[in-house]
Amino acid sequence: MTSLETIFCGIRYENPFILAASPSTDHPDMIRRAFDRGWAGAVLKTTSVPGTPVPLKYPMISGLEYEGKRLLAMGNIDLISEHHADVVAERIQGLKKEFPQKVVVASVMGGKREDWQRLVGMLEEAGADAIECSFSCPQGTLGSKPGAMLGQDIRLVETVTSWVKKAAKRIPVVIKLTPQVSDIVDAALAVKRGGGDGVCASNTIPSLMGIDMKTLRPIPDVGGLSCYSGLSGPAIKPITLRVIAEIARNTGMQVTGTGGAMNWRDAVEFLLLGARNVQFCTAVMRYGFRIIEQLTDGLAVFMETHGFERVEEMTGHSLKYITTHDRLPNITKGFSRIDPKKCIRCGLCYVACRDGGHGAITMKKSRLPVVDREKCVGCGLCEAVCPVTGCIHIAF
Numbered sequence: 001m002t003s004l005e006t007i008f009c010g011i012r013y014e015n016p017f018i019l020a021a022s023p024s025t026d027h028p029d030m031i032r033r034a035f036d037r038g039w040a041g042a043v044l045k046t047t048s049v050p051g052t053p054v055p056l057k058y059p060m061i062s063g064l065e066y067e068g069k070r071l072l073a074m075g076n077i078d079l080i081s082e083h084h085a086d087v088v089a090e091r092i093q094g095l096k097k098e099f100p101q102k103v104v105v106a107s108v109m110g111g112k113r114e115d116w117q118r119l120v121g122m123l124e125e126a127g128a129d130a131i132e133c134s135f136s137c138p139q140g141t142l143g144s145k146p147g148a149m150l151g152q153d154i155r156l157v158e159t160v161t162s163w164v165k166k167a168a169k170r171i172p173v174v175i176k177l178t179p180q181v182s183d184i185v186d187a188a189l190a191v192k193r194g195g196g197d198g199v200c201a202s203n204t205i206p207s208l209m210g211i212d213m214k215t216l217r218p219i220p221d222v223g224g225l226s227c228y229s230g231l232s233g234p235a236i237k238p239i240t241l242r243v244i245a246e247i248a249r250n251t252g253m254q255v256t257g258t259g260g261a262m263n264w265r266d267a268v269e270f271l272l273l274g275a276r277n278v279q280f281c282t283a284v285m286r287y288g289f290r291i292i293e294q295l296t297d298g299l300a301v302f303m304e305t306h307g308f309e310r311v312e313e314m315t316g317h318s319l320k321y322i323t324t325h326d327r328l329p330n331i332t333k334g335f336s337r338i339d340p341k342k343c344i345r346c347g348l349c350y351v352a353c354r355d356g357g358h359g360a361i362t363m364k365k366s367r368l369p370v371v372d373r374e375k376c377v378g379c380g381l382c383e384a385v386c387p388v389t390g391c392i393h394i395a396f
């Protein structure tokens, strides 16, 4: 029997799909609807000590478009929740009473040691199942050093983790890291030294969303000025996958994955590279809570197809195939094979190979591309640019 149940930091989740800290988790009514639909848990939007100013600026969300495809990525300049920890604590109490089986994680961000520890105390007391600490808000830590991310200072990562860990009496502490560091393994190891129970990998990526071609002002335009956004959504998935894999291969830390998961396939990739569960934000903001049905159905069918009975068996399954470039085998016999039945004669492979490859593709009068095996090295460019999935593959 296939079971979707997962355990992360000692906590049982009915399935590996949870809501990431986001606008979707900033109100209990929204979380209730998500839980009713089948989400296993939610990380509440990051909260702060009562009295902390939360100067939100609008518009706060912008989209990255490429060749007509909307929302390849989303940029946000959202900060933490407007609701402070006293309000969030009441909400946690209510949610845990109503949904004892669901996992409610409190996300916190503070400045001084007292702030972090007070936040943890209040929210653990209220019944939070775990604490997630945002060390990675790309709009910067509110307060002392705006623009800087705590997660970029390895020494501070260890110190603040240890403060939070000291304050948490029973529940696990998870640290949400930024991928914007020179070595993510160092950051995860600092969490380990600080006594953290797990890491959340990884938050949005500081980005500049673009320039408006009419006004020549950067996006988003907030009254004529702009700032860097946190990039999320499909475009950042490859970065997240690398970050999860690096942490899983080198630190032994338990990982909850976030950053670019849009569907069950993405989630499967997160799990195969070492995540214990997967958090969703952009996908939910775009398609709504109902995607949980596709996530659970898709994962269940995938597991049956591949003979996995438990999600745990998948965790890190694909890590063994990752090595360094110098250890990759030397394959010299690869060549591109084009399926004439699938080819739509668009010529993209021909142009790409001519101007970016080895000039190994010629076009017949019928516009059918033909590969010269002598010239072809099997680089993969033609397959990457082909608009028809499965039309071109590299054969050996």
Ligand SMILES: Cc1cc2nc3c(=O)[nH]c(=O)nc-3n(C[C@H](O)[C@H](O)[C@H](O)COP(=O)(O)O)c2cc1C
Binding pocket: 020, 021, 022, 023, 045, 046, 061, 074, 076, 078, 079, 080, 081, 107, 134, 176, 202, 203, 204, 231, 232, 233, 234, 236, 258, 259, 260, 261, 279, 280, 281, 282, 283
């Ligand atoms: C509008 C918006 C608000 C967010 N607010 C928070 C937050 O309060 N705390 C936090 O830790 N992460 C926050 N995030 C980051 C998400 O939790 C998530 O880690 C990130 O968006 C990457 O996942 P995704 O690609 O599935 O969106 C926010 C993201 C967005 C888009």
